[in-house]
Amino acid sequence: MLGKLDCRAIEAKWQAHWEKCELYAFDAKDRKKPVYFIDTPPPFPTGEFHTGSTLNWCYIDFAARFHRMLGYNVLFPQGWDCHGFPTEIKVEKKYGRDLSRDEFRKRCLEWTHDMVGSIKTQMKQMAFSIDWRHEFYTIDNDYHKAVQYSLIKMLEAKQVYHAKHPVLWCPTCGSAITKAEAEETPRETTLNYLKFKCGAAQNGVLLIATTRPELLHACVAVFVHPADERYKKLVGKTAVTPLFNKEVPIIADADVDKEFGTGVVMVCTFGDKTDVVWTYRHKLSVIEAMDERGRLKNAGAYDGMPIHSVKVKIVEDLQATGLVEKQEKLQQTVKLHDRCKKPIELLNSLQWFIKLKGFEDKVKDAASSMDWYPEHMRQLLVDWVDGLEWDWCISRQRVFGIPIPFWYCEKCGDVATPSMDSLPVDPAKDKPPKEKCRCGGSYVGEKSICDGWVDSSITPLFVAGWPFDQQKFERLYPSTMRPQGTDIIRTWAFYTIHRCTLLTGIPPFKQVLINGMVCGEDGKKMSKSLGNYVEAKDVIARASVDALRQWAALSGSTGKDNIFYWKDVLYAQSFLNKLWNASKFVEKACEGFKGRKPAKLRLTDEWILSRYNRLVKKTTEDLRKYDFYSAITAIQSFVWHDFCDNYLEDVKYRVYGEGTADKEAAQWTLQTVLEGSLKLLAPFAPYVTEELYSALFAKESVHCSDWPRSEEEYLNEGVENIVAALHEVISAVRKFKASNALALNEELSSASVTAPETVLKELADVEEEIRRVGRIKQVSFKPKEAGAPEVQLSI
RNA sequence: GGGCCCGUAGUUGAGUGGCUAAAACGCCUGUCUUACACACAGGAGAUCCGGAGUUCGAUUCUCCGCGGGCCCACCA
Numbered sequence: 001m002l003g004k005l006d007c008r009a010i011e012a013k014w015q016a017h018w019e020k021c022e023l024y025a026f027d028a029k030d031r032k033k034p035v036y037f038i039d040t041p042p043p044f045p046t047g048e049f050h051t052g053s054t055l056n057w058c059y060i061d062f063a064a065r066f067h068r069m070l071g072y073n074v075l076f077p078q079g080w081d082c083h084g085f086p087t088e089i090k091v092e093k094k095y096g097r098d099l100s101r102d103e104f105r106k107r108c109l110e111w112t113h114d115m116v117g118s119i120k121t122q123m124k125q126m127a128f129s130i131d132w133r134h135e136f137y138t139i140d141n142d143y144h145k146a147v148q149y150s151l152i153k154m155l156e157a158k159q160v161y162h163a164k165h166p167v168l169w170c171p172t173c174g175s176a177i178t179k180a181e182a183e184e185t186p187r188e189t190t191l192n193y194l195k196f197k198c199g200a201a202q203n204g205v206l207l208i209a210t211t212r213p214e215l216l217h218a219c220v221a222v223f224v225h226p227a228d229e230r231y232k233k234l235v236g237k238t239a240v241t242p243l244f245n246k247e248v249p250i251i252a253d254a255d256v257d258k259e260f261g262t263g264v265v266m267v268c269t270f271g272d273k274t275d276v277v278w279t280y281r282h283k284l285s286v287i288e289a290m291d292e293r294g295r296l297k298n299a300g301a302y303d304g305m306p307i308h309s310v311k312v313k314i315v316e317d318l319q320a321t322g323l324v325e326k327q328e329k330l331q332q333t334v335k336l337h338d339r340c341k342k343p344i345e346l347l348n349s350l351q352w353f354i355k356l357k358g359f360e361d362k363v364k365d366a367a368s369s370m371d372w373y374p375e376h377m378r379q380l381l382v383d384w385v386d387g388l389e390w391d392w393c394i395s396r397q398r399v400f401g402i403p404i405p406f407w408y409c410e411k412c413g414d415v416a417t418p419s420m421d422s423l424p425v426d427p428a429k430d431k432p433p434k435e436k437c438r439c440g441g442s443y444v445g446e447k448s449i450c451d452g453w454v455d456s457s458i459t460p461l462f463v464a465g466w467p468f469d470q471q472k473f474e475r476l477y478p479s480t481m482r483p484q485g486t487d488i489i490r491t492w493a494f495y496t497i498h499r500c501t502l503l504t505g506i507p508p509f510k511q512v513l514i515n516g517m518v519c520g521e522d523g524k525k526m527s528k529s530l531g532n533y534v535e536a537k538d539v540i541a542r543a544s545v546d547a548l549r550q551w552a553a554l555s556g557s558t559g560k561d562n563i564f565y566w567k568d569v570l571y572a573q574s575f576l577n578k579l580w581n582a583s584k585f586v587e588k589a590c591e592g593f594k595g596r597k598p599a600k601l602r603l604t605d606e607w608i609l610s611r612y613n614r615l616v617k618k619t620t621e622d623l624r625k626y627d628f629y630s631a632i633t634a635i636q637s638f639v640w641h642d643f644c645d646n647y648l649e650d651v652k653y654r655v656y657g658e659g660t661a662d663k664e665a666a667q668w669t670l671q672t673v674l675e676g677s678l679k680l681l682a683p684f685a686p687y688v689t690e691e692l693y694s695a696l697f698a699k700e701s702v703h704c705s706d707w708p709r710s711e712e713e714y715l716n717e718g719v720e721n722i723v724a725a726l727h728e729v730i731s732a733v734r735k736f737k738a739s740n741a742l743a744l745n746e747e748l749s750s751a752s753v754t755a756p757e758t759v760l761k762e763l764a765d766v767e768e769e770i771r772r773v774g775r776i777k778q779v780s781f782k783p784k785e786a787g788a789p790e791v792q793l794s795i
Numbered sequence: 796g797g798g799c800c801c802g803u804a805g806u807u808g809a810g811u812g813g814c815u816a817a818a819a820c821g822c823c824u825g826u827c828u829u830a831c832a833c834a835c836a837g838g839a840g841a842u843c844c845g846g847a848g849u850u851c852g853a854u855u856c857u858c859c860g861c862g863g864g865c866c867c868a869c870c871a
Contacts, residue, residue: 002830191871209871211871223871266871268871272870272871274869274870274871331870334870376799379798379800380799383797383867386798386867387867387868489866490866490867517865523863523864565807565820567807567819567820570820570833571833573833574834576833577831578830578834581831581833581834582830583830584831585831587830588830589830629809630810633818637817644831648830652829656829731837734837735836737836738825738826739825743826744826744835744836746828
């Protein structure tokens with residue numbers, strides 16, 4: 001017999017049990033079933049599984065469990081995105097910067113395994129139905145092979161190239177980065193009005209406003225607006241930079257903002273993106289302003305000084321010689337590296353690129369071929385693609401990552417690639433595949449590693465066996481569903497669609513399921529620094545895993561940002577308790593019952609069966625559309641209100657009575673509806689449903705059972721209306737008792753129901769329920785012309 | 796400046812071209828009725844942001860405001 005609900009005990013019991021029996025193994029049962037392949041996110045192992053990740057994986061797991069029960073052969077793999085700055089930063093912090101390349105990598109691996117272990121424990125506790133036999137690490141040899149092979153293929157297709165180009169650069173990390181890794185922050189800076197010598201200008205001085213005086217030595221031109229009357233006559237002349245005394249041309253360009261500063265701009269290579277555009281547009285020379293650690297270069301006496309401190313020094317020197325006209329405060333937005341939160345510079349640098357420009361339509365077409373849930377989220381990707389300006393710089397001057405698998409000729413730039421069977425390679429230390437280049441030059445091994453998104457953008461290919469197992473690949477690729485947080489649509493989704501489509505000609509997934517960000521009760525994205533952070537383990541401790549999982553579905557419609565409210569969790573927990581107690585009732589009510597369907601059901605039985613089958617239909621449709629909110633609220637409402645509040649009350653008199661056909665009808669119906677409801681709830685509340693299912697119904701796991709089918713013959717609107725009328729009558733009886741200060745189980749002497757003839761006819765069929773549920777000795781019916789049924793009651 | 800999303804009871808939030816616009820939390824009044832007080836029964840509470848238009852009819856569709864969020868562009 002069921003005791004009190006103890007979620008802790010149930011969680012421990014089933015987690016241990018499930019681990020032994022590999023319930024979620026892909027291909028375990030029947031290879032012929034249709035494949036449902038989830039291209040799961042490989043999270044970066046930071047050690048904690050935060051509430052945002054919880055939401056993400058709950059969505060995935062709802063989908064996985066639902067489809068498994070529906071009869072799909074579900075492949076729910078789990079990868080780990082191991083490489084990258086954050087690990088290096090942590091390892092640097094712990095061991096310092098003096099480790100050798102190999103030693104450093106080893107420490108990174110150790111750290112990664114520690115963190116993965118901790119997250120895995122939490123994922124298992126959350127009951128995510130991952131098939132751990134399909135676990136992969138981006139640090140594995142096979143993964144390196146696949147990534148390097150993908151780059152070789154793209155190089156052969158001329159989609160990868162090596163070039164010197166201005167790139168976003170993090171001087172702190174000493175590496176190239178991309179726009180997607182940049183974030184912005186507002187700050188106050190100083191706008192300096194500097195005096196340039198200019199013979200053609202008034203008093204021989206041209207005033208230029210700049211926030212970056214430290215780049216003065218890299219100034220290659222001065223720009224004005226072509227329609228600016230003040231400076232029209234200066235175009236074509238030259239000006240001389242202060243301090244460095246370099247003569248630079250004065251050029252007209254319509255992109256100059258006449259209103260800003262003095263309407264004159266100095267172009268430095270490279271202060272910001274506009275400088276890059278102007279430099280190329282007007283074929284200006286390039287002066288490399290700083291080195292890769294952000295120390296000045298080509299700046300004479302200032303060489304070697306770090307960029308952040310030299311600014312002060314140069315302004316002082318300018319002021320000392322009277323070259324600063326004035327200074328103003330200015331609100332500015334600066335770009336920071338998202339990993340280290342330090343300012344980003346633009347640096348001219350020899351890097352590897354993946355071509356993005358020219359493939360925009362291909363990516364948009366691929367995105368259009370997929371079903372997005374919700375639909376409008378596709379637009380985020382389209383907008384990002386439309387805003388692309390440069391190709392993707394994929395090389396990073398770091399250590400912990402997949403080596404870029406190329407050697408290049410130091411004389412002519414020719415690129416040598418390794419053979420497939422030599423992969424994975426590390427050109428930083430391996431011998432080049434060819435001794436000498438045709439031009440006679442020797443090959444230099446690339447020392448850079450790949451941007452982490454190069455690794456993670458082939459997950460659907462890798463899991464499908466690409467490029468090593470063609471048969472497997474054809475069976476699995478493309479993946480069925482890609483779960484995707486809104487914040488990484490422009491990285492993970494975009495790069496995956498781009499790369500996989502170019503590599504195979506086939507878009508990598510059929511469906512994209514978007515989850516929003518998890519916010520604290522203040523409506524802001526959850527973060528430790530804001531103090532609006534709630535950890536999954538605290539939620540589990542105060543409520544339960546099943547309650548936390550239900551919260552994920554309850555917290556809003558798919559794709560929307562989800563605010564964490566304790567009230568949702570606590571409601572979910574109350575619901576579990578309700579379900580538990582209802583099950584206790586059913587268990588006791590059905591003691592000794594054989595379980596065969598009786599020949600005749602009462603109208604109230606037909607009523608709940610009709611409601612139940614309607615629910616099955618709705619829930620199935622909702623889950624096919626990934627509308628978890630709609631599904632969970634419908635199930636909860638059905639169980640709580642239709643099943644518990646109404647049906648259980650309707651049948652108590654039969655259940656407590658002696659063994660008759662009517663009692664068996666109630667027993668069969670109770671079991672049928674509860675068993676089905678547990679199945680519908682199983683994806684959301686795997687622990688409690690498993691416990692109840694195993695106690696009451698079957699030895700087989702509920703998670704391996706078949707999803708309920710909606711049986712049309714049970715849908716009966718007529719019966720639903722009659723019983724709805726019955727419940728109104730019962731409600732009137734309760735109201736009467738409440739207003740007369742009577743206990744609900746008090747027996748009334750008589751009730752007289754007045755209603756139109758047709759309604760009376762129907763109500764006569766439930767006369768027994770009116771008497772027994774309402775506890776009334778005698779019920780009589782009186783016809784009336786029209787209107788809602790009325791009830792006259794006497795004590 | 797551009798794109799997308801959103802504005803519904805005190806709070807949170809579904810939803811719909813037309814039935815008394817869900818529900819949860821909170822609030823008020825009763826009740827420990829043999830599954831459940833993590834409950835039950837009953838109740839109060841919404842000019843569905845403002846304005847105009849389309850329509851027989853709009854909270855729902857269109858446009859214009861106002862307010863909020865996200866993304867992008869600009870930031871010398």
